[in-house]
Amino acid sequence: MNRAVWLWGILFALWVVLSWHFTTLLLGFGVATCVIAVWVAMRMGTLDRESVPVHxxxxxxxxxxxxxxxxxxxxxxxxxxxxxxxxxxxxxxxxxxxxxxxxxxxxxxxxxxxxxxxxxxxxxxxxxxxxxxxxxxxxxxxxxxxxxxxxxxxxxxxxx
Amino acid sequence: MEQTVTVLSWALLLGGAFFLLTGSLGMVRLPDVFTRMHAAGMTDTMGAGMIVVGLAVYNGADLVTVRLLLILAFLWFTSPIATHAVAKAALSGGLRPYTLGGVGAAADGGGGARDDGAESAEGGVPS
Amino acid sequence: MFVVTSAALLVGMGLVMCRALLGPTAYDRVLALNNIGTKTVVLIAVLGFLNGRPEFLDLALAYALINFIGTIAVLKYIEYGDLGADSRPDGAVPEGFRPGARSDGSLPDRGAT
Incomplete structure (x- = not known):
């Protein structure tokens, strides 16, 4: 679960850096996109030490x-x-x-x-x-x- | 202070251009695809790296610098994988590395993706 | 100084283009292509500064990713002659291969990581 939070944080930071728009709509899209990406990674079983090597x-x-x-x-x-x-x-x-x-x-x-x-x-x-x-x-x-x-x-x- | 930044970015950009040109020259000069990979690695690592860091130093600390460093991170993550993929494909395609003994050419009957039948050790033994 | 750097990049691309045209094997061409792509990424970034338009960096970022994927795709096409091919020549799935299995062999508990 910890790794899911880490992955979401990294993806969302990437989103913010690449878009740099702070309207509610775009930030909301960013949050939703990153949640979907983390969910897909979770379903694929890739949230492990190898794929998210935050340690x-x-x-x-x-x-x-x-x-x-x-x-x-x-x-x-x-x-x-x-x-x-x-x-x-x-x-x-x-x-x-x-x-x-x-x-x-x-x-x-x-x-x-x-x-x-x-x-x-x-x-x-x-x-x-x-x-x-x-x-x-x-x-x-x-x-x-x-x-x-x-x-x-x-x-x-x-x-x- | 401003002068230091200018001099530093100049030095980094020119250094990057030097490694880039040397790597490109190596691509033409070296005898076979395996040795050329080292020259390609030179442009990918120090050539691109020094130029991008030079741009970042020139730009100062803001969003553009973060994007520049992001580009550099992507380049440095992907370039060894691409190089390794080329090396592996060339080996499994039947190419054998050039050595001083002059083995150079492809393995017997290997053929693989050689597209014009020329010697892979084109340029021959360095004089 | 950006002019000098872009000139160096263009000369380097010209030299590597010679290698792409000379060959002699397809792998030399792919390697040269990948190298030209890397130089293009840097050239786009430098041109952005030359024109005072740092938005070009987004293009450079996208091009860096496309360049990598393109190289891998061309290599796969050369090796198997088919982009949709299984990455093993005989198409066989290695024994014990289970998609998504962890390194210790257990399948992940879906949704409760």
Whole structure:
């Protein structure tokens, strides 16, 4: 029930930000639309830890700035690679171990890997990530281990 | 204060334009679809991100900034999913990643969605 | 400065358009298309500031979503040749698949979450 309230609040905030009209009619439409959306989500059984991950919000404030910094660093690395007069790409598929316990955690980790240029997740089998890296020798595992640790921390306690 | 804001938004916009152009150049220069995905990721993350944040800094704190950040959030949520979808489709369509060994081309008899039969490692081994 | 940024965006779109035209595989074209879409989103936002009309941002937001859905749709069409296809090639439903089941396998109690 708590998650239904959270979802409704987030949807209604989105409505208000996108419309920014405060007449009774439009606000009423907004309330009704969000109630219908939450009701449909409830009937679909998607109001769980995976679809409405509000328990991650606080920790996400610590994770996202770190992720943005990582993205910036790897952007600079790939930019130097592309702008070099001699193209020194050495792509290959490498495998990472993911220590997350939930699908949501693996999803976040896979998307974080893909968001940092230089590595793209191409497949996931259980806790084994298949990752395409543009320069194989630059992947020493330490950065990915760091990211893996942080996503596991972000995920918090595993779902029951 | 105003000058700081102007300089900061200038820097962010120009930095974003730099990453954007570099990513676009990478799209042309890199040898196959898997390596090009990294260049595409560059424009999606830092290129778009720095430009949108630069616009937000220029604009100041109001509703338009909230919408700008909303656009950025949507872009950063959807771009890795789209990239992963392309990678997965390319792999299941029979393409094999280009490597320095020159494996480059599609798997035998894979074919998949290759539409003109050219080598996927077009551009060849980097000189 | 908005003029400079839009010029950079247009040049970048031109470069990526070369890749979309050159191919060589359909996936390169889809990737280039997705990239052009992302640049279009940013270009719409910058043009809104250039013309002093921030309402353009709503268009950019809508375009960001359409671009993503379009990419996925084109990829699905390439892979299965049919937009209505089941996402599995043989159309088989995996064993134990129940729509709406929770991760522990139980079905949710409708309406009493």
């Amino acid at each position: 991650l919000i606080l920790r996400a404030f610590a994770y996202v700035p770190w992720l943005v910094w990582e993205i910036f660093k790897s952007n600079v690395r790939v930019a130097r690679l592309i702008l070099a007069p001699r193209l020194r790409v050495d792509p290959s598929i490498v495998h990472f171990f993911a220590s997350q316990r939930t699908d949501l955690g693996r999803f976040i980790y896979a998307n974080s890997i893909t968001l940092t240029p230089g590595t793209v997740t191409t497949g996931i089998v259980g806790d084994d990530f298949e990752v395409h890296a543009i320069v194989q020798s630059e992947i020493d595992g330490s950065e990915e281990n760091d990211m893996n640790r942080r996503v596991t921390w972000l995920e918090g306690e595993a779902a029951p």
